[in-house]
């Protein structure tokens with residue numbers, strides 16, 4: 001096996017171990033994500049999927065190991081990486097409009113003493129347009145449906161214009177329109193050679209959305225092309241045998 005191409009590395013995790021109190025939730029994870037790759041992270045509830053995303057952001061302390069972004073160790077990845085947290089981790093009742101939320105994505109482009117400029121407003125509008133939420137610009141965020149809120153947070157991440165996007169379960173519990181919008185964004189990010197890491201709960205759609213998938217349950221079981229990683233035997237091991245067969249595997253068999 002040849003080693004990873006360092007010059008092309010977007011996110012590089014080496015021997016990462018993370019515990020909450022004394023309970024280890026990630027054990028010796030190593031993962032190399034080349035620039036321009038769209039990666040899905042799959043695994044059962046409590047597998048540590050959100051924790052691995054938070055580790056890349058530098059939000060959780062590491063027991064051991066390292067995270068590098070574009071080959072640099074980072075303490076604070078906020079300027080380099082756009083992050084959309086899992087729903088339920090966001091307080092939707094704060095009194096801000098859709099426009100305010102998306103404009104937050106532009107703060108990294110301004111000094112504290114600079115006001116937002118026409119460029120920032122244009123980028124925010126463009127991002128809202130790409131998730132089909134322009135007409136809701138002046139709405140309070142708390143008044144939107146779950147799927148609409150998800151799209152607004154995706155727009156904020158887009159407005160940030162980061163090279164790396166981390167999305168924690170963007171497809172969970174969304175309507176069909178939002179699913180299409182998010183799938184479109186992944187395709188668009190791919191075209192722009194951005195690097196996207198997506199926590200995903202649906203094995204059925206993984207092969208459609210991702211170049212590569214990670215199978216995680218406290219440790220890393222597999223990482224590679226979806227159709228290689230989503231092996232029934234391995235899935236049974238990681239998910240504890242509680243899985244139905246994947247429909248695309250059955251289609252291939254017939």
Ligand SMILES: Nc1ncnc2c1ncn2[C@@H]1O[C@H](COP(=O)(O)OP(=O)(O)O)[C@@H](O)[C@H]1O
Nearest residue numbers: 020021025043044045046047048049050051052
């Ligand atoms: N802040 C925290 N304090 C203590 N335990 C936590 C905390 N966050 C997550 N955990 C625990 O760590 C494990 C992994 O959590 P998480 O990364 O959220 O998993 P996933 O996103 O795969 O469902 C779970 O057992 C969860 O209960």
Ligand SMILES: [Mg+2]
Nearest residue numbers: 049050051086
């Ligand atoms: Mg999670």
